[in-house]
Amino acid sequence: MFGGGSHRRAGWGLAVFLATGSLIVLGPGTGSADAAAACGGRQVKTVPFATGELRVYKTHGYACAVTVAKSPGARRQMAVTLQARGGGPVSDSGLFTQQAGPVTVHAINRCVRASGSVAGSGASTGWILC
Incomplete structure (x- = not known):
């Protein structure tokens, strides 16, 4: 038994x-394969900035975001934040070599906004998926 x-x-x-x-x-x-595997779904928004890019994905009622460094290597400060309208932000930040995230929020019929940064340079989306 x-x-x-x-x-x-x-x-x-x-x-x-x-x-x-x-x-x-x-x-x-x-970097790109790792980010896609981390979030899954289809990529709906990419926002490049000087030291990397912010990527947002959507699948089955959820939104997911990662920040990917342009040049993976040494540990440096990275962050990603994702927020569904009406909800609180979900973040991941710290010293990473390649990417921050993934972070995921429930996003059925809700707009989301995301922001990301690598070593002090960053970008945000504004409200998307509305």
Whole structure:
């Protein structure tokens, strides 16, 4: 009775370990594929700025945003914020090498706005998807 459950837990743990190990082995990518994989859906807005770009995606009633550095490399301050109209902002910021985010908000029939920055330079969208 307990043996089957422990095998399932062990299998789940192995799957998580392998997935995590795969991410470590693959290492940093080009930026665009990583951002698309992080958010999923279709890209609806790209706002370039001097040190990177802000990307907004939409899928199944949700909006997602990432800020991607133009030149991945050294850790530097990056941030991304996404807000649905009538809701509070959701942010990710810190010292990153490639991207900040993804951040996701529920956006069925709601406008959203996003902003992002890399090393002090940034951009925002204003209200979109209205």
